[in-house]
Amino acid sequence: MRTLLRLATAGSVDDGKSTLVGRLLYDSKSVLADQFDAVERVSRDRGLASADLALLTDGLRSEREQGITIDVAYRYFATAERSFILADCPGHVQYTRNTVTGASTADVVVLLVDVRHGIQEQTRRHLAVASLLRVPHVVVVVNKIDLVDFDEATYTRVSDEVLASARSLGLYDVATIPVSALAGDNVVERSDRTPWYDGPSLLTFLEQLSPAGSPHSEPLRLPVQLVIRPQQAAGDEFRDYRGYAGQITSGLVRVGDAVTVQPSGRSSTVTGIDFAGASLDEAFAPQSVTLRLADDIDISRGDLIVTSRSVPAVTQDIDGTIAWLADHTLVPGTKVLLKHGTKTVQAMVKAIGGKLDLEDARLLPAESLGLNDIGHVTLRLATPIPAEEYLHSRDTGAFLLIDGQDGGTLAAGMVGDALLDTVAEVGSAATPA
């Protein structure tokens, strides 16, 4: 069966992300004739000798005017091995929030570095974002290798530099590939202009990546989206029907399983798993299903149904790491809304415990967080939630901070401080005694 892989690009502005995505689509024959004609026409109008493949994803008027990517473009393609959802993200610091958007659902981040310039502040920031979000895989594309005459020594110097930076942010399993996105070397086919490189092309690498972990061995978590109670509306047969609808975020549930509902802590037994008229014996992540339970306990939207064998504790106090995505500054004492699973609660920022210094990968003391800062916060919630460490659960460990007034999304939050701990550890280990 063909598996699905979600990929996001990252890296500093102009390092060639959109060109690479365009090349990947074009060389894998995934660009349809009218799309290519349109790109060729626009390229010709601008006096370019050949089609600018970045235009396959840079589709907004202002992106084309400025020659940069502003927001994520999603493209779809498939090979015999795999289906891909490509999110081409912007490199510009001003649009970091869009890159965080693209990376949050990715199985793999493809981080580009211009071989002539090496690592930039945005390269570090995106590495930090990938590490913070626990994106399962990161691959570094050392791009524009054509501009240094396919020189191995230059490639090695840059790739070593990026790998060192990745390690300082807790990313150890990182591959690097020498590429010319413009000319296509090592994108779909291996290039004979880099005989010293014996790894796979980028596409082969992506096709061979182990698919995102199958979280069925993890304990059951199902955030309740809504309670389905047709009453009179679906005829006599369903008059007393009561089901709890939601998408399983991790684990497996079977009829007969003992479950507990958080935050109330009440327990019951699963008597039915329904999906659109079909009764299932079992269901697993990420299926959307409806559960029926033996007891008429009080359950509503926002509750979390979990296996009784592993019940997350509820808490009103959260230590977390956030990527602050709003233009204004966050200071202690700010009131926000926190969305966790299907629950939204009031929250107060009690303290800011420091922010990540990208240059040296260190935790610096901080009294406030500004746009694009990654930092540590302590939150007090009005209502307890069953929060788990993001390190162990990318679903029940994630939260949003939302502006209660205009509804804007302020921050991506992760329960716990694994990244900042890593940084502190690596940092102190690197300091000579």
Added chain:
Amino acid sequence: MTLTDERRLTQLQWLESEAIHIIREVAAEFERPVLLFSGGKDSVVMLHLATKAFWPAPVPFPVMHVDTGHNFPEVLAFRDATVERLGLRLEVASVQDYIDDGRLRERSDGTRNQLQTQPLLDGITDNKFDAVFGGGRRDEEKARAKERVFSLRDEFGQWDPRNQRPELWNLYNGRHRPGEHVRVFPLSNWTELDVWQYIAAEDIALPELYYAHQREVFERDGMLISVSDVSQPREGETVEKRQVRYRTVGDASCTGAVESDATTVEAVIAEVAGTRLTERGATRADDRASEAAMEDRKKEGYF
């Protein structure tokens, strides 16, 4: 096969599950959602997903059709039969009414896809709809490729592509100020091929014109236009009977048919898998107007 392999969703199941999650989020978090339903294949699939999302309860929101007045009769009949079968309330926002009372003027080329924006926005405001499900897919067009699943519209219905909300994980944020609304696209990650494979897998009924049939057509702007009340051949355009089908359904006066022998869903899947043209490129004259035609329309509040 190991156990974990068996417990892996197929691509279609994954897309279905994601869409149902999105639809349920909207039903739970908004006061007055509505689903845009034209009888076209994407809206049919979206409505099918909604019936699955709430089973055994009925779909808990009405549907709305922005009627250009330039319809394919079989699509309108299909729309009405579907609404009737599912016991839904149908709101119709009629472009013809706007033209009749002078709020809109007929365009010089006589086509009406562009004229849908105002009736759509008024229909949203008048009914106080705060969430509007659209069947748009990111693979359709380059401006659509940029849009969030939950896409905020200001009080004028405008989309600001330069300033979209971050959208993180599957934690959708539908908060908005009074007067604003949110467009929601449950099929964002579906391709045309996914839609057809799903139609086959679920045995979903569609208007007959999606399958190959004999039809009187003439060629205009490189497209095959059906002869009808709203689309008569001009001088020099000759009418022929050809074996065609439709890949999209819109204003009948400017939506092109494609030549096809695909009379079954399996044959359509094979055809779509081998196509060299995008569905809009092959069938929509209005999208060819300019490079950024779709983006400009979307900024004003179009679907």
